[in-house]
Amino acid sequence: MIEEFKPRTAGARMTARFLAVPPGFTVRGLKDLLYEKAGEFETIDYVYVTDEGELVGVASLKEVFQAEDDMPIRQVMRGQVIEVGASAHQERAAYLALKHGLRAIPVVDCNRVLLGVIPHAALLEIFHQESAEDALKAIGIHHKPREIEDIKTTGLRLIKARLPSLLLGLVGGTLVAYLIGGFEIILKSYIALAAFLPVIVYLSDAVGTQSQTLVVRMIALEPEFSVRRYLWREAKVGLALGAACALAVFPVAWFIQGTVIFACVVSASLFISVILQSLVSTYASILLHDLHFDPGTVSGPVTTIISDLTTILIYFAIAVVLLKIV
């Protein structure tokens, strides 16, 4: 049964060696079962109560120990069970366990039939796996963390893991270089435009990365969040961040290049780029998730290239208009 589930779903991480009894089972019977067969179960943190397969209750081992021997488990169990669907993402199961302080979490199908239990060790492993992979993905490495993080891993292996995203970044960078080269006349008349290019590109990227990281974490923590409300908040935040950066850079740009109109070019570009990147990164991440892509995998050099190209185009477009070049 377990083999049917896709990797990284709750169903793929569950064990079938758990303890389940019908509602009429007595505490004494349960204790006897524990003594005789404790070794056969992978998880004995909780006793699950099922009625013709359906999950109807749960009791912790502590609660069983404290109950009278002749009580039926129905009287000991809690009827409100925190459970997870078999096709849910494994991260969801780990977050539910964390949120409710559970040692193990039951996995059910769409009819609430108990299929298995994700034991404690798997929950820890899921958290570790997901966070380690996210950390590596953020630096462009899409390999198993265990292999990359081993001190004995050879230099050659690490080069193979680190190089692809750098080369992709290089391709994007030369595209950017080619684009900038096309604005040679503008750059020659205003060399300060070249000087401010890196800061505008850096800030747009930084804001986009912030927005993406925050929305990806929101998706994992609260899969049911309101996209409309989230985007509305992000729009307000992006507007404020853009305005603050534009205001801060204005006097500096004025001082360095010496004209108000140049300072306006830098400020306006920064303002528009920051708002755009915050909204685009957020919405693109939500869209990728809805299409069942992992936003972390697709981002990195690719998002950087797209973000850099649009930022540079905005910058030069505003420069051409305001500085009345060409």
Next chain:
Amino acid sequence: MIEEFKPRTAGARMTARFLAVPPGFTVRGLKDLLYEKAGEFETIDYVYVTDEGELVGVASLKEVFQAEDDMPIRQVMRGQVIEVGASAHQERAAYLALKHGLRAIPVVDCNRVLLGVIPHAALLEIFHQESAEDALKAIGIHHKPREIEDIKTTGLRLIKARLPSLLLGLVGGTLVAYLIGGFEIILKSYIALAAFLPVIVYLSDAVGTQSQTLVVRMIALEPEFSVRRYLWREAKVGLALGAACALAVFPVAWFIQGTVIFACVVSASLFISVILQSLVSTYASILLHDLHFDPGTVSGPVTTIISDLTTILIYFAIAVVLLKIV
């Protein structure tokens, strides 16, 4: 006792409500204790065996259930106990539990006296807390994840959290702009130098971030790793990455600007910057850790600024020498 320990140490996360018995205690006595007082303990995953305070063994609940009633616990327990020192970082405790598949981990002082136990829920919480904070730190947010990741958090709160690192980046960026502005003559004669600036800055940053992330994770996973060996491997990796990037950019730079000597400037700068950033980021992170700073907190805009400034200086220095400008 628990209040004495610094935050984020193993000692600060332990509970004193655990189960410990002397080696001569019988299995029957233990079972009785469990029935009577199960509710008083915060963790009953394991029974710890102490001899005049010193931790000498451990037995899981399963092992106790399967043993004969009149056996002393000495015969049931395992003598090899995985434990953690009270002053160790909490992340260390979580990694040990993960590595050895433990549900709880005992905390000892330097004389192996058992002080407490970190229960299951705390282990999950540590993993979550550390990974969530790392993810936020990477985007320049140094606040409690719970506050930032709440869907109800106001836009104003998020602006306050996101703005400081952006403004710091802006300060660094204008420094960079000021520096580039100083090379106006060089830039005017070779406008392609301006076009390749963003790609060189981006790649050096990317390599530095890779190196830093990898060494910070190594420090957390294997606190006893050999720094000399690690740096030697990193030097080889940096050399190879620098060489590969330099080779890849050479034909493109040649094609875009049209002269071999210009392509040499771009390639040589990239080669030197990549090697330098990989080694400097790695060594700086190790140094910060040794000085009890969290490398994640200090990095971000500050490292970016330093890395960008050195990269640009290397680039223009090589340009001046090879292109025989001035």
